[in-house]
Amino acid sequence: MSHTIEAQSIKLGYGSKVIIPEMDIVIDKPEIISIIGPNGSGKSTLLKALSRILSPLAGCVLLDGKDIHQLQPVQVAKIMAILPQTVHAPGDMTVYDLVAYGRMPYKKMFEKLDSNDQECMAAVLEATGIRQMLHRRLDSLSGGERQRAWLAMALAQEPRLLLLDEPTTYLDIHHQLELMKLVRKLHQDMQITVIMVLHDLNHAARFSQRMIAVKDGLLFADGPVEEVFTVENLRALYGVETTIMTIEQGGSSHLVCFPHDSCLKQKA
Incomplete structure (x- = not known):
């Protein structure tokens, strides 16, 4: 059974500091979703809101059509698990x-x-x-x-929804790959929805079916990896020029990016 989580016009922040002024997102089928974007863009804040850790300043997060903050914690815990960054x-x-x-x-x-x-x-x-x-x-x-x-x-x-905040932080490249392959296997075997914040763009492109890109607290792009993971989008998100290639590996293919120059430096 799949579950739906939906953010409706959510405004997020801490005290008087607004991080995300307004955002709408719908996640309604089992897939691996990576949230990407530059530092301070609101990635982890968004994940905290989806996982009931952070209450919206406005708008609401719905879990199967019900306000997640109106549900009992045990009800949510039987559907959703969160692994914070720390x-x-x-x-x-x-x-x-x-x-x-x-x-x-x-x-x-x-x-x-x-x-x-x-x-x-x-x-x-x-x-x-x-x-x-x-x-x-x-x-x-x-x-x-x-x-x-x-x-x-x-x-x-x-859980039917697994939320991970930068799960590869502090791991070396071997353990990063092992963990990402494990997450993919768990998704395939258990048909759970995985929503994760990732800094490593190549991990996001390789192991996800969908990407949600945020910048300055706004939804910049949302869709299949091949539509979001483009030279133009990465330039706009990070201010960096990249080359994107398709890599064939183990009978399957995935996209990888190679950053090689900064837009700002080119203009200087």
């Missing part, structure tokens, strides 16, 4: 304990995990490739392993 947990917590937190929306206070919870946890641990790390402490894991553990916790919620 997450914290005690270093002596084990992978098992962390992933178990993902089952909380399905449990009453002080209720113990049952066989259904254990089966779900085993499945997401297997899917994220960390089943053998079940009893390891978080502070003993590498950055990539720790990110997989947090992802497993999010998946233990059995």
